Amino acid sequence: MGKFFNTAGPIRQEDHYCIDPLRRINLDEILDLIHQKKYFILHAPRQTGKTSYLLALMDFLNKQGKFKALYTNIEIAQAARENVKEGMRAVLNALAEDAVDLLDDPVLEENWKEIFEQRGEYSALKNLLSLWCQKSDKPVVLFIDEVDSLVGDTLISLLRQLRRGYANRPALFPQSIILCGVRDVRDYRIHSDKDKSIITGGSAFNIKAKSLRLGNFTSLEIEQLYLQHTTETGQRFSNDVFPLAWDLTEGQPWLVNALAYEACFEMKEGRNRANEITAPMILQAKENLISRRETHLDQLTDKLGEERVKRVLSPILAGTGDIEKIPEDDIDYVSDLGLIKREPQLRIANRVYREIIPRQLTYSAQLTIVQEASWYMMEDGRLDMDKLLTAFQEFFRKHFESWVDGFDYAEAGAQLLLQAFLQRIVNGGGRVEREYGLGRMRTDLLVVWPVRVDQNLPENHYARFEHFQQAVIELKLLRGKLDTAIENGLEQTFRYMDKCGTGEGYLLIFNPSPGVSWDEKIFKKEMSFQGVKINTYGL
Numbered sequence: 001m002g003k004f005f006n007t008a009g010p011i012r013q014e015d016h017y018c019i020d021p022l023r024r025i026n027l028d029e030i031l032d033l034i035h036q037k038k039y040f041i042l043h044a045p046r047q048t049g050k051t052s053y054l055l056a057l058m059d060f061l062n063k064q065g066k067f068k069a070l071y072t073n074i075e076i077a078q079a080a081r082e083n084v085k086e087g088m089r090a091v092l093n094a095l096a097e098d099a100v101d102l103l104d105d106p107v108l109e110e111n112w113k114e115i116f117e118q119r120g121e122y123s124a125l126k127n128l129l130s131l132w133c134q135k136s137d138k139p140v141v142l143f144i145d146e147v148d149s150l151v152g153d154t155l156i157s158l159l160r161q162l163r164r165g166y167a168n169r170p171a172l173f174p175q176s177i178i179l180c181g182v183r184d185v186r187d188y189r190i191h192s193d194k195d196k197s198i199i200t201g202g203s204a205f206n207i208k209a210k211s212l213r214l215g216n217f218t219s220l221e222i223e224q225l226y227l228q229h230t231t232e233t234g235q236r237f238s239n240d241v242f243p244l245a246w247d248l249t250e251g252q253p254w255l256v257n258a259l260a261y262e263a264c265f266e267m268k269e270g271r272n273r274a275n276e277i278t279a280p281m282i283l284q285a286k287e288n289l290i291s292r293r294e295t296h297l298d299q300l301t302d303k304l305g306e307e308r309v310k311r312v313l314s315p316i317l318a319g320t321g322d323i324e325k326i327p328e329d330d331i332d333y334v335s336d337l338g339l340i341k342r343e344p345q346l347r348i349a350n351r352v353y354r355e356i357i358p359r360q361l362t363y364s365a366q367l368t369i370v371q372e373a374s375w376y377m378m379e380d381g382r383l384d385m386d387k388l389l390t391a392f393q394e395f396f397r398k399h400f401e402s403w404v405d406g407f408d409y410a411e412a413g414a415q416l417l418l419q420a421f422l423q424r425i426v427n428g429g430g431r432v433e434r435e436y437g438l439g440r441m442r443t444d445l446l447v448v449w450p451v452r453v454d455q456n457l458p459e460n461h462y463a464r465f466e467h468f469q470q471a472v473i474e475l476k477l478l479r480g481k482l483d484t485a486i487e488n489g490l491e492q493t494f495r496y497m498d499k500c501g502t503g504e505g506y507l508l509i510f511n512p513s514p515g516v517s518w519d520e521k522i523f524k525k526e527m528s529f530q531g532v533k534i535n536t537y538g539l
Contacts, residue, residue, distance in 0.1 A: 002232055002233065003015060003016055003017050003228070003229075003232050004016065004017070004261065004264075004265055005017055005225075005229070005257040005258070005260045005261035005264070005265070006018065006257055006261075007047075007254060007257050007258045007261055007294075007296075008295075009051075010051045010052045010055055011049070011052040011056075017225055017226075017228040017229055017232070017257075017260075018052075018225070018228075019217060019221050019224065019225055020056075021049060021052045021053040021055075021056040021057075022053070022056050022057065022060060024049060024053060024214060024215065025042075025053065025212060025214060025215075027060075029212075030057065030212075033176065033209060033210060034061075034067070034141055034175065034176040036209075037169055037170060037175050037176055038176055038209035038210065039162070039166065039176065039177045039178075039179075039205075039207050039208060039209060040176075040177075040178060040179075040208060040209045040210040040211065040212065041178070041179050041180075041181075041184055041185050041208055041210070041211040041212065042054070042178050042179070042180045042212050042213075042214060043180065043181055043182060043183055043184050043211065043212075043213055043214075043336060044182070044213055044214035044215075044338075045182060045252075045336070045337055045338025046182060046254075046296070046299060046300075046338070047253065047254035047296050048214055048216070048252070048253050048254070048338070049214060049253050050145065050180050050214055051071075051073070051145055051180075053214060054071050054143040054145060054178065054180060055071055057069070057143070058070065058071045058102070058143060061141060062103075065138075066138065066139075067138055067139050067140070067141045067175065068103065068105075068136050068137075068138045068139070068140050068141070069140075069141040069142075069143070070095075070098060070099055070102060070103055070105075070140070070141070070142055070143065071098065071102060071143045071145065072094055072095050072098040072099075072142070072143070072144055072145065073094065073098070073145040073146050074090070074091045074094050074095075074144060074145070074146055074147065074149070074150065074158075075145075075146035075149045076090050076093075076094055077090035077091045077094070077149070077150055077154060078146075078149040078150060078151070080154055081151055081152065081154070082151065082152040082153055082154065083154070084121045084122070084153045084154050084157050085120075085121045087121075087150065087154030087157075088116070088121040088122075088124060088125060088154065088157060088158070089116060089121070091125060091158060092108075092112040092115075092116055092124060092125060092128060093112065095108055095112070095125075095128070096108035096109040096112045097109070099132075107131070107132050107135050107136075108128060108132055111128060111131055111132075112124070112128050115127050115128050115131070116128075121157060122157055122160075122161070123161065125157075125158060125161040125162070126161040126162075126164050126165045126173075129142070129165060129173055129174060130165060130168065130172045130173055133169075133170065133171065133172055133173055133174060134171070134172055139170040139174075139175035140170070140174040140175060141174060141175055141176045141177075141178075142174040142176075142177045142178070143177075143178045143180060144177065144178070144179050144180065145180045145181070146180070146181060147179045147180060147181045147185075148181035148182055148183050149181070159185075159205040162177060162205065162207075163205060163206070163207050166207045179205070179208075182336055182337065183333065183336045183337075184211045184213075184332070184336060185205050185208055185211070215251075216249075216250060216251030216252050216253065217251035217252075217253055217256055218251060219242065219243070219246040219251070221251070222242060222245050222246055222249075222251060222256050223242045225256065225257075225260070226241065226242065226245070226260055229260065229264060233273050234273060235264065235270075235273040235274075235275070235276070235277065236276045236277070237276065237277045238276055238277065238278045238279060240278075240279045241277055241278065241279055241282055244279045244282050244283070245259055245260075245282060247351060248282070248286055248350065248351045248352050249350050249351075249352060250341075250349065250350040250351075252338070252349065252350055252352075254296045255296075255350065255352055258285075258289055258294065258296070259282055259285045259286060259289070260277075260285075262285035262288055262289060263277050263281045263282055263284075263285040264277060266285075266288070267281060267284065267285065267288075269281065283431075286352060287431065289352075290352070290355065290356055290359065297352075297356050300337075300338070300339065300353065300356070301356060301357065301360040303337055303339065304357065304360060304361060304408070305408060308329075308330045308333050308334065309330075309333075309334055309337070309339065310408060310409060311326060311327065311330050312326055312330050312331055312334040312339075312340060312346075313334070313339065313340075313348075313357065313409070314409045314410075314411040314412055315411060315412075316340070316346060316347065316348060316436065317357070317358065317361075317409060317411075317412035317415055317416065317436060317443075318409075318411045318412035318414075318415055318436075318477075319415070319436050319442055319443055319477065320411065320477065326346075331346070339353065339357075348436075351433070354434050354435070354436070355432075355433070355434055358415075358416055358419045358420075358434065359419075359423060361408065361409055361416055362416050362417070362419060362420035362423065365403065365416075365417070365420040366420050366423055366424045366427075369395075369420060369421060369424045371391075371421065371424045371425050372425070373425050373426065373429075373430075375391075376388045376391075376425065380451065381450075381451040382449065382451055382469045383425075383430075383447070383449050383469060383471070385447070385471050385473075385504065385506060386506075386535060388425065389473070389506055389508070389535075389537050390524065390537070392418065392421050392537075393522055393524075393537055393538075393539060395421060396414075396417065396418075396539050397518050397521075397522060399417070400413070400414065400417060400539075403417055404417070414475065414477075414510045414512070414539065415436065415443045415475055418443075418445070418473075418475055418508070419432060419434070419443075419445070422445065422447060422473075426447060426448075426449065429449075429450050430447065430448050430449040430450060430468075431447075431448050432445055432446070432447055432448075433445070433446040433448065434446075435496075442474055442475060442476040442477065442489070442492060443474070443475045444472065444473075444474050444492075444496045445472070445473040445474070445475070446470060446471070446472055446473075446496075446500050446502075447469075447470070447471045447472075447473060448468050448469070448470055449468060449469040449470075449471070450467075450468055450469075451467045451468060451469050469504070470500055470501070470502040470504065471502065471504040471505070471506065472493060472496050472497045472500055472502060472504065472505040472506065473505075473506050473508065474489060474492060474493040474496060474505070474506070474507050474508065475508045475510060475539075476488075476489040476492070476507065476508065476509055476510065477510055477512065478509050478510060478511040478512070478513075482509065482511075485509055486507070486509060486525075486527070486536055489507045489509060489536070490507060490527060490528075490529040490534055490536070491529060493505045493506070493507045493529070493534050494529040494530060494532060494534065497532070497534075503532065505532070505534045506534065506535050506536075506537065507527075507534055507535070507536040507537070508536075508537050508538075508539055509536065509537070509538050509539065510539045511538065511539065521538050521539060522538050522539070523537070523538035524536070524537050524538070525537075
């Protein structure tokens with residue numbers, strides 16, 4: 001079998017298309033830190049290539065012959081939770097097994113149980129590493145993956161034992177250690193039952209020299225990765241696939257690989273190597289991944305219920321608030337998870353996440369909304385957006401207050417309820433594209449609806465629809481005078497219509513004031529901007 005795009009586990013270069021892992025972080029900088037006997041952090045969101053990088057670095061160092069480098073994954077110790085004895089037993093066992101499997105080195109396997117029994121869980125790791133380094137004919141370099149999967153006193157014990165042995169390097173302790181995980185050690189907030197206090201990672205591991213973050217692919221690397229498939233199989237990608245893949249993913253490695261795997265290996269049209277992979281196929285691949293709630297996306301949305309995540313995402317989804325009002329530690333944490341980016345402003349990390357987050361938050365609401373696309377379809381197959389938005393006004397008036405009480409993200413309740421309503425309608429074949437961000441005071445939506453159908457193609461074929469209706473909907477929060485909000489909103493809607501290349505646009509003004517009656521909030525005005533009709537609706 002030939003190579004394929006990898007979406008699970010570390011890269012195997014003989015099996016997978018890949019960007020050379022050692023090119024993804026400045027190798028000279030890493031080597032300088034190792035030669036300087038530094039202990040440092042490598043962190044990045046899940047499924048970005050951390051393990052692949054560490055394994056490649058281990059192989060590189062061992063082939064050079066100057067060091068004995070070992071990679072170990074200690075996630076198995078997570079199950080021990082606060083049980084330090086069982087947690088450290090699992091850590092030592094994993095370390096010994098990996099030394100045998102990866103280096104054919106039996107020293108740790110032969111000694112860890114005896115040292116554990118003699119020294120106990122609070123000293124065994126330090127003493128075992130000391131013995132290993134003493135017996136090694138080369139300085140030891142150790143990579144410990146999934147460090148932040150440990151919790152409580154188990155994590156504290158590990159960090160403190162590494163700190164205790166630090167002064168004895170390299171003769172009696174590893175010359176250099178890389179701790180790897182999703183979060184930077186500075187973000188660890190460790191609850192110690194033993195000390196009855198919260199201990200920060202920076203305090204427990206104050207020997208850290210530097211924190212390095214593994215970044216996403218560049219747009220050029222996406223193209224290079226995809227073209228490996230063309231070289232391998234002869235199957236071509238249309239030129240618009242590469243910028244689209246970048247636009248959807250901003251280089252997030254799992255998303256980049258998953259889109260290509262879906263288009264080239266899962267979709268029937270893509271499995272035929274004579275067919276070119278096109279932009280519509282990539283868009284369909286994106287929809288398939290979201291609708292199946294692939295593991296990566298499911299793990300991501302599982303974090304949405306955490307209070308620290310809510311405090312950051314809620315004002316972004318609502319388009320309200322100032323970055324100064326969000327705790328910096330929370331921003332660091334959510335950034336480390338890969339959910340947001342800071343540049344050019346605080347925002348959801350990429351278009352796919354921007355779509356999956358509100359869809360996940362309103363999933364239950366969508367199931368209970370009784371709406372059908374057929375109710376709003378005109379004879380030419382287009383959606384009657386005026387009829388649809390008038391129906392939404394009525395729906396919003398009846399359900400907003402009770403539904404918002406049930407939303408975890410109440411601050412963004414109006415924006416989420418509109419998206420749930422639209423998503424329910426377009427699930428039959430269209431899609432909703434979203435733009436929102438901190439301080440924008442508005443949410444821009446693009447409803448894309450298939451209109452003309454090629455009856456010669458199967459019903460689920462990605463290219464069955466030859467034409468799409470595109471309708472811009474802008475939801476703007478009312479702050480100040482209504483006339484000013486409408487005036488600004490019309491211009492903003494017009495600009496977004498121009499950006500999307502459509503002549504159909506609608507402006508919704510949401511008045512969050514509890515002192516205003518619904519009769520005052522609900523209105524409809526036929527308006528225009530620079531000669532372009534933009535109907536305006538009050539909520």
